[in-house]
C-alpha cells in the first residue's frame with residue numbers, strides 16, 4: 001500500500017546502508033551505534049547466521065531496521081538448480097518468520113549480486129543490488145570504509161557493507177556522523193523506495209533510487225487515546241497519514257496489526273506504530289500506559305492497640321463503611337487508624353484509574369479483624385482461636 005499524496009520536495013537526502021552476510025559478532029555494536037544516531041539500515045541476513053543469532057535478529061527488527069534475506073548458504077544462485085534456489089530462499093524466509101514470530105515479506109539480495117532473468121523469476125521478492133560497493137571485506141580498515149561512503153554518497157544511494165567486520169562498523173558509524181551533519185537521513189531500502197513513491201515488484205532488480213529525488217516524507221507516529229471502559233481501558237489509534245497501524249505490548253517482540261480499538265489492563269504499557277511496511281518502515285513509537293488500577297486495601301500488620309489501620313497504595317485513597325454496606329465515593333475517607341468496634345468493616349481503594357475490589361472484615365472490639373467470616377459470627381467470641389487458625393487479618397493487641 002502506497003500513500004497517494006503527491007510527491008513534494010522536503011529537501012531530505014536519503015541513503016540506504018545495507019549490511020550483508022550477518023548477523024555477526026560486531027552486529028550488536030553496530031545496532032548500538034545506529035540507535036544512538038537515530039539511523040536505520042537494512043540487514044541482508046544469511047539464514048545460517050540468523051539461526052545462530054535469533055536475539056540479534058529480533059533486536060534489529062525491534063529497533064526499526066529492515067530484516068532481509070541473503071539466502072541460507074550464500075551459493076551463487078545462477079549456478080544452481082531451480083530446486084536449490086527455491087530452497088535457499090524459502091528456508092531463509094521461514095526461519096526469519098519463525099524467529100520474529102510474524103509472517104513477513106523479505107527483500108532479497110542474491111549472493112555476489114549474481115542474477116539472471118530466470119533466477120529473478122524464482123525469487124518471489126524484489127532483488128536488491130547496490131550502487132556503492134565499499135569493498136569493506138577487502139580493505140579491513142575503518143577509515144577506508146568511512147571514506148568510501150562519504151566520498152561517494154548521493155541522494156538515493158544503496159551502500160553495500162558487511163556487518164561481520166569490526167572495521168566496517170567503525171567506518172560506517174563515522175560516515176553516518178559526517179553525512180547526517182550534511183543533511184542525509186539513513187533509511188531502510190523499502191523506506192527509500194516508498195519515500196520516492198516507487199512501488200517495488202517481485203522479481204525485479206533494484207540498485208539505486210535516484211529518480212527525481214522527491215521525498216513524500218517519513219511515517220509519523222500515530223495518535224493514541226486511552227479511555228476507561230468496563231473491565232479496563234480502551235486504546236484507540238489513528239494515523240494522520242492513513243497508514244496501517246500496529247501495536248505491541250511492552251514484554252513482546254511480536255507486532256499486532258490494529259484494526260479496531262483494543263482493551264488493555266490498568267498499568268499495561270503499549271507501543272504503537274504507523275507503518276506502510278512494518279518490517280523496516282515504521283514510525284517512531286507512541287508509548288502509552290493505562291493508569292494503574294486500584295488494588296484491594298491492605299491492612300497494616302502493625303495495627304495499633306485497639307485500632308485498625310491500612311497501608312495506602314501509592315496514588316490511592318481508601319474509603320470505608322462500618323455498617324456492612326459496600327463503600328462508594330461518598331463513604332468515609334480513611335485518614336487515621338479506625339477505633340476498634342464490634343461489627344463489619346468494609347473498605348475499598350480508589351485510584352484515578354478506578355476503584356479496586358472492596359474487602360470485608362469482621363471487626364471485634366478487642367481490636368481483632370477477621371477476614372470474610374461473617375457467616376461464622378461465633379468466631380468473634382474466640383479471636384484467639386481465629387488467630388491460631390490463621391484466619392485473622394490483623395491483630396489489634
Ligand code: NI
Nearest residue numbers: 020021111112
Ligand atoms: Ni554476501
